[in-house]
Amino acid sequence: MKNRFIAIEGIIGSGKTSLSKLIAEEYNAQLILETFKDNPFLPLFYKEQERYSFPLEMSFLAERYHQLQLQLPVPNLFQATTIADYIFSKCLIFAKTNLKDQEFRLYQQFFDIITKNLPKPDLIVYLHLSPENALKNIHKRARSYEQDISTDYLQKIQEGYIAFFKQLDLPILMLDTNNIDFVNKKEDLNVILALLNQEYGKGIHRIIL
Numbered sequence: 001m002k003n004r005f006i007a008i009e010g011i012i013g014s015g016k017t018s019l020s021k022l023i024a025e026e027y028n029a030q031l032i033l034e035t036f037k038d039n040p041f042l043p044l045f046y047k048e049q050e051r052y053s054f055p056l057e058m059s060f061l062a063e064r065y066h067q068l069q070l071q072l073p074v075p076n077l078f079q080a081t082t083i084a085d086y087i088f089s090k091c092l093i094f095a096k097t098n099l100k101d102q103e104f105r106l107y108q109q110f111f112d113i114i115t116k117n118l119p120k121p122d123l124i125v126y127l128h129l130s131p132e133n134a135l136k137n138i139h140k141r142a143r144s145y146e147q148d149i150s151t152d153y154l155q156k157i158q159e160g161y162i163a164f165f166k167q168l169d170l171p172i173l174m175l176d177t178n179n180i181d182f183v184n185k186k187e188d189l190n191v192i193l194a195l196l197n198q199e200y201g202k203g204i205h206r207i208i209l
Contacts, residue, residue: 001027002199003122004080005072007087010127011157012149013134013141018183019127019192020085026193029081032071035063043145045098053098057107061091065114072119088118089168093160123200125192126165126174131155133178171200176208 006023008016017033024031036042041056068088095107129137131154138146165172173195180188191209 001029001081002197005082005084005119005121006123006125006196007084007121008125008127009085009087009090009161010129011131011134011154011161012146013137013154014127014129015137015177015183016127017085019125020083022182022189023193023196024083026189027081027083029083030071032067032082032084034084034086035067036060039063046145046148049098053100054103054107057091057095057098058110060094061107061110061114064088064091065118068118084121087121087124088115089164090161093164094157097156097160120170122171123196124165124168124170124172125196126161126172128158128174128176128178128206130178131158165204169202171202172204173200174204174206176206180209 008020008023010016020031020033023029039056039059041052041059045052045056064086065088068084072082092108092111095111096104099107131151134154135149135151138149165174175192175195180191182189182192188209195207
């Protein structure tokens with residue numbers, strides 16, 4: 001592949017982890033998956049967002065930083081490409097959505113300090129799925145703590161991603177995936193794989209699939 005470090009992103013339920021696994025398997029790439037299932041603040045956050053937003057976002061900041069710091073700098077002769085199912089900057093996107101202004105300003109100070117030490121992706125792939133379709137996927141996987149997520153919350157997160165990408169000085173491949181099924185249809189996955197092998201300049205490249 002042309003890009004050595006690809007990050008797959010999207011709102012909750014967009015299929016970013018599934019796609020990351022499929023791409024890594026196809027290219028024998030190193031796979032970095034976000035660890036969140038054991039986060040004790042996550043189920044509490046969905047019940048009482050205002051109370052648990054700050055400890056949740058701080059815990060994710062620490063977990064993502066430690067994971068990427070440990071895994072990204074390690075060269076692997078047999079796996080020249082790395083696929084991650086998140087970008088570290090998602091910390092800032094979610095924090096801006098979930099935190100009060102004073103909390104966010106404090107949070108951003110920590111973020112700015114540690115983000116300088118992490119490499120940036122060569123390509124970001126954003127799966128643009130409607131909140132309604134994402135919510136269907138969330139209900140299908142039936143994680144108990146996710147069942148109270150609303151389309152309004154997903155829409156806010158989606159808007160946060162797009163606003164952030166407009167300011168980012170990196171190649172971003174934004175794929176509208178509302179009408180494809182890359183998990184169950186090989187031909188749909190192949191279309192995405194072909195797109196990953198193309199070169200992209202900096203900025204957002206929107207493609208409807």
